[in-house]
């Protein structure tokens with residue numbers, strides 16, 4: 259007779275994260291990827307590293323750690339590298355939470371936060387957005403004795419809103435100094451003129467003032483166009499970084515990713531130019547959509563949010579019928595990634611042909 263396996267039952271209702279598989283002929287505006295492939299110089303470095311794939315990667319991720327430390331003028335002991343910033347989000351939960359501890363999450367925000375928190379057995383407290391942005395007062399009010407970790411996502415995925423720099427600073431002052439605050443800045447490079455906090459500089463100022471609980475997270479997946487290689491980083495207090503390194507899987511950041519990330523850091527100007535193209539396109543799309551009577555919150559990222567409510571699922575199907583893939587949250591809205599100019603024109607044509615109810 260078969261016996262039921264003794265698996266954790268508290269995870270029974272966890273959803274599997276599903277993205278649309280890459281299909282030929284589909285305009286992919288659903289995953290916030292950059293529309294451009296890696297730079298020629300970065301491609302060459304990746305090809306060169308491929309020759310040595312029989313070897314394990316550098317377990318200390320030394321070259322990339324040192325390059326980031328130099329870039330941000332911090333110690334190498336303030337930089338942790340992970341397999342995507344998603345990997346670091348999990349490590350942050352692992353170093354701070356056990357069963358029954360609480361994680362405060364804005365909602366709607368990045369879908370993986372609640373899943374990762376639950377994996378550690380932590381309890382998730384979601385705090386609804388107001389005006390598509392974090393309700394920082396309500397997040398502060400959600401703190402309890404058991405709170406160990408708070409996620410702030412700026413620009414927020416999927417709404418694109420940037421939290422005002424002064425409000426982030428005030429919020430951090432109001433949180434007990436022993437609770438970790440994560441500033442997830444996956445889209446920081448796209449924020450441009452908006453009054454966005456520079457999370458890394460903020461962490462440095464906090465450390466200088468003796469506050470050690472803020473961690474900034476950034477990634478090579480978005481602006482740097484390396485989503486397929488999986489590499490992101492955290493900047494924070496040495497004791498936090500040390501713990502992150504202890505719980506990280508050995509060799510989780512592969513050698514191609516390490517080499518490509520280092521090469522990308524020295525191709526900063528070219529990448530910044532690509533970011534400028536994307537943000538110019540983002541602003542063009544937003545203006546055009548607003549002319550078409552869509553409501554489009556100001557975005558600091560490489561995507562826009564259409565709060566279509568009950569029309570969200572229908573809009574997604576309408577786009578799918580035109581071979582455009584967008585990300586719908588039924589009943590709430592649709593997130594549309596900024597593509598290249600031709601892809602964006604296709605999207606705008608689809609939006610023009612859609613009957614708003």
Ligand SMILES: *Cc1c(COP(=O)(O)O)cnc(C)c1O
Pocket residue numbers: 290341342343344345368411415442444476477478479480485488489490
């Ligand atoms: C895309 C994204 C990330 C980055 O994930 P990687 O694991 O670095 O690819 C992190 N946070 C948010 C909010 C994102 O949207």
